[in-house]
Amino acid sequence: MGLDCRAILACLAALLVATPASAQVHELTSPDGTNRVAIGLNGNGTPLYRVTRRGAQVITNSPIILDLDVDSLGYGMAITGVEQASADTTYPIVVGKAAQGRDHYNQLTVHFQEKGGAKRRMDVILRAYDDGVAFRTVIPLQPATAATIIRYEKTGFYFPEAYKCWGFNVGKFGSSHEGEFDPVDTARMRDHNLFSLPFVCETGKAAFALAEADLLDFAGMYLTGRGDGGLGLQLKLSPSLADYRIAVRTRVGSPVITPWRVVMLADKTGQLTESTILTNLSTPSRIEDTSWIKPGLTSWDWWSGPVIASLPGKRTSTEVSKALIDFAAASGFPYAMIDEGWYAGAGGGGVRRPGVDITRWSDPINIEEVAAYAKSKNVRLWLWAHWEAIDDQMEEALTLYERLGIAGIKVDFMDRDDQWMVNWYSKLLAAAARHRIMVDLHGAYPPRGLTRTYPNFMTQEGVMGAEYNKWSKRVTARHNVMLAYTRGLLGPMDYTPGGFLNVSPDQFRIRGDLPFVQTTRAHGLGLYVVFDSPLAAVADSPDTYAASPDGFDFIREVPASWDETRFLAGETGEFIVMARRKGKTWYLGALNAETGRTVSVPLNFLGNRRHGMTLWTDGAAPNAVVKGERPVTGSEKLELTLAPTGGAVAIFRER
Numbered sequence: 001m002g003l004d005c006r007a008i009l010a011c012l013a014a015l016l017v018a019t020p021a022s023a024q025v026h027e028l029t030s031p032d033g034t035n036r037v038a039i040g041l042n043g044n045g046t047p048l049y050r051v052t053r054r055g056a057q058v059i060t061n062s063p064i065i066l067d068l069d070v071d072s073l074g075y076g077m078a079i080t081g082v083e084q085a086s087a088d089t090t091y092p093i094v095v096g097k098a099a100q101g102r103d104h105y106n107q108l109t110v111h112f113q114e115k116g117g118a119k120r121r122m123d124v125i126l127r128a129y130d131d132g133v134a135f136r137t138v139i140p141l142q143p144a145t146a147a148t149i150i151r152y153e154k155t156g157f158y159f160p161e162a163y164k165c166w167g168f169n170v171g172k173f174g175s176s177h178e179g180e181f182d183p184v185d186t187a188r189m190r191d192h193n194l195f196s197l198p199f200v201c202e203t204g205k206a207a208f209a210l211a212e213a214d215l216l217d218f219a220g221m222y223l224t225g226r227g228d229g230g231l232g233l234q235l236k237l238s239p240s241l242a243d244y245r246i247a248v249r250t251r252v253g254s255p256v257i258t259p260w261r262v263v264m265l266a267d268k269t270g271q272l273t274e275s276t277i278l279t280n281l282s283t284p285s286r287i288e289d290t291s292w293i294k295p296g297l298t299s300w301d302w303w304s305g306p307v308i309a310s311l312p313g314k315r316t317s318t319e320v321s322k323a324l325i326d327f328a329a330a331s332g333f334p335y336a337m338i339d340e341g342w343y344a345g346a347g348g349g350g351v352r353r354p355g356v357d358i359t360r361w362s363d364p365i366n367i368e369e370v371a372a373y374a375k376s377k378n379v380r381l382w383l384w385a386h387w388e389a390i391d392d393q394m395e396e397a398l399t400l401y402e403r404l405g406i407a408g409i410k411v412d413f414m415d416r417d418d419q420w421m422v423n424w425y426s427k428l429l430a431a432a433a434r435h436r437i438m439v440d441l442h443g444a445y446p447p448r449g450l451t452r453t454y455p456n457f458m459t460q461e462g463v464m465g466a467e468y469n470k471w472s473k474r475v476t477a478r479h480n481v482m483l484a485y486t487r488g489l490l491g492p493m494d495y496t497p498g499g500f501l502n503v504s505p506d507q508f509r510i511r512g513d514l515p516f517v518q519t520t521r522a523h524g525l526g527l528y529v530v531f532d533s534p535l536a537a538v539a540d541s542p543d544t545y546a547a548s549p550d551g552f553d554f555i556r557e558v559p560a561s562w563d564e565t566r567f568l569a570g571e572t573g574e575f576i577v578m579a580r581r582k583g584k585t586w587y588l589g590a591l592n593a594e595t596g597r598t599v600s601v602p603l604n605f606l607g608n609r610r611h612g613m614t615l616w617t618d619g620a621a622p623n624a625v626v627k628g629e630r631p632v633t634g635s636e637k638l639e640l641t642l643a644p645t646g647g648a649v650a651i652f653r654e655r
Helices: 002-018 269-274 318-331 367-376 387-392 394-404 419-434 466-470 477-485 521-530 542-547 552-557
Strands: 026-029 035-041 047-053 056-063 066-068 077-092 100-114 121-129 132-139 149-153 156-158 164-167 182-185 199-202 207-213 221-225 232-237 260-266 296-300 335-338 357-361 380-386 408-412 438-441 457-460 535-538 564-571 575-582 585-592 597-602 611-618 625-632 637-642 647-654
Touching: 026 077, 026 100, 026 121, 035 077, 035 100, 035 121, 035 132, 047 121, 047 260, 056 232, 056 260, 149 232, 199 269, 207 269, 260 269, 269 477, 269 564, 269 575, 296 318, 318 335, 318 367, 318 542, 318 552, 335 367, 357 394, 367 380, 367 394, 380 387, 380 394, 387 394, 387 408, 387 419, 394 419, 419 438, 457 535, 477 521, 477 575, 477 585, 521 552, 521 575, 521 585, 521 611, 521 625, 521 647, 552 647, 564 597, 575 597, 585 597, 585 637, 611 637, 637 647
Parallel strands: 296 335, 296 535, 335 380, 380 408, 408 438, 438 457
Antiparallel strands: 026 035, 035 047, 047 056, 056 156, 066 149, 077 100, 100 121, 121 132, 132 260, 156 232, 164 182, 164 199, 199 207, 207 260, 221 232, 564 575, 575 585, 585 647, 597 637, 611 625, 611 647
16 A cells, blocks of 8 residues: 555655646647647646647646757746737648638747856747647847757657557668558567657547648657657667767857647547648748649650560650550640650769769660650650769759759759758759759658748658559558558658559559559549549550550549549548549549448538539449549439449539
């Protein structure tokens, strides 16, 4: 009994330390009153925040601490002032999941100062939105922190109880962030785990995703288990390659501002797909004229081999490129992409070495001739390049590409999110914008809202996409569904759909040329709606589409950017049904995992007007599609029968 009493007393003492004193607590509520974030101080003078939704605690009292060059900032603090603000504005989303974002929030700025020592100051800015809460830390200009460095950030995301969660344990810094989002036992997370973003959880009363926004001149954010073994996560910053003990070098004469630490919130996980909170929180566009930025689909020469039956043995070449341009033109696609192998010295990734020159082309291909041919077909080119090659010749190459009428560049193998590389993204995107060139970043960290700041940033990898079909069995139907609930929340992903050699998982075989995909054709069509990518690949060989065209008529019609997004139905990791609108036309996409099911989908997003529906559903074989048409109204429910690894798509045209 004595031991039990001592244990109870210890727990009570811990609670007293962890709970902000009531006199020091300041609260902020979202405009609709649903979400609330509170901040205060514990007995050690450490700022603690907590998050609730509809009165239920989502994140319990969690610290906000920065480790600077010699010590930590976040202990022995006092609150010296509080300021409130609010905003309700809209801004254009040039390309993406919606035509505009509504930046509607209430804000609280809390000023902290150390009670002793150097009496350093620190501010925490909190915002409450209807679809989440966010906060960032600011170290104002002051002599005591001039030219400081940030070694670590010890901000926590502590859980009041064990949740049902999913995360991608990337395991190391210096990664392309390509992997699966698996179920996580939140009672067994450890500080040697290293989770990429987002980290998604269901509490039983709400759903949330931990993310980051407005990452500029800072190190990227990861999540790790708490060192004390408690429930929840702790933030970890990507270290400098030059010194792993340093994450951020600050600038003399400028305040230190962290990115936004974001808790996306909704009643259901699928509803998080509708949120624009990450772009809301990001720096507004630095490109004044965005009229030249055009979304669209592109043919692609890499995934299929390329294999063109009429050009046996030909790989990256003038002839193959012209064939893919012809295919794009005939299909109504605005773009054709030429991947690795086109420039002088390319091969093996095209890293820095003598002979690499991205302003000259390799012997089998004449880019100037190909670009002129593309122009004659009303198609524009995208060119692949290794990031180091771009870095070495950035202005010279971009000037040439602009002269040739190149639409965009696909830049690869960065595989870093330290402060230097984060700044390099902005350097590249700004330079590309000066030459009216769009950008696709491969080998990239997941999105942080940068597409608002640089709208020419069309899409990016940071996802285990269809390329893995060429060397693994990892891209399953369940993986695709899981991406919609996790990585897809953050922003566009260059998954590169379009594989039309559909087979069942038991018939799937790995091969590098003309690879198979282990989902149904209708599932593959659904990727074009469910996955957001303003530059979307049509990855397979033109011969494959010609030999098995079922569903290709949908790809020819589907937009690559949207005016509105709606989550309609789903269960995390099992299936998802979404609708997206372009103009007055709605497009529906459904993805299913390995268990067949029938789903009843409400069509109330159509409103009161009658629509004509064209529907593509699973056929008797993986590569078969059943197409039908009929009128529908918004008061109806659509019954979808989804095969194992299956899916569906539909177009609703107003009558």
